[in-house]
Amino acid sequence: GAELVxxxxxxxxxxxxxxxxxxxFFSTHLHSVLQREGINSLVITGVxxxxxxxxxxxxxxxxDYQPVTVLFDATAAxxxxxxxxxxxxxxxxxxxxxxxxxxxxSKA
Numbered sequence: 001g002a003e004l005v006x007x008x009x010x011x012x013x014x015x016x017x018x019x020x021x022x023x024x025f026f027s028t029h030l031h032s033v034l035q036r037e038g039i040n041s042l043v044i045t046g047v048x049x050x051x052x053x054x055x056x057x058x059x060x061x062x063x064d065y066q067p068v069t070v071l072f073d074a075t076a077a078x079x080x081x082x083x084x085x086x087x088x089x090x091x092x093x094x095x096x097x098x099x100x101x102x103x104x105x106s107k108a
Contacts, residue, residue: 021055022051023058024059025056025060040065042060042069043071044069044070045070045074045075046074046075047076047077049076049077049082049086049087053086054086054090057090058090058093061094061095067096069096070095071097071098071099071103072087072097074100075087
């Protein structure tokens, strides 16, 4: 029942992933698609930091993606404390956690 946010459009040729578990890598072809395209760094956004975000990030690190970045203010959890605790854990395994603005400015 989820829908894309306004302004996010899937275009012809875009890879669309149907995710049925917390991790975007579990029971999907995401890893093989990324490998085929030569992609080795990831930027993660979304909701439920302790579930989907965290599991996808830990799987990405285990699969040797580097760097793995979680945009701090483009992810969320049920409460700020839950979000902060999970971001802290991800930082401890080497994941970068800039804000969207910090990340955007670093790419300019």
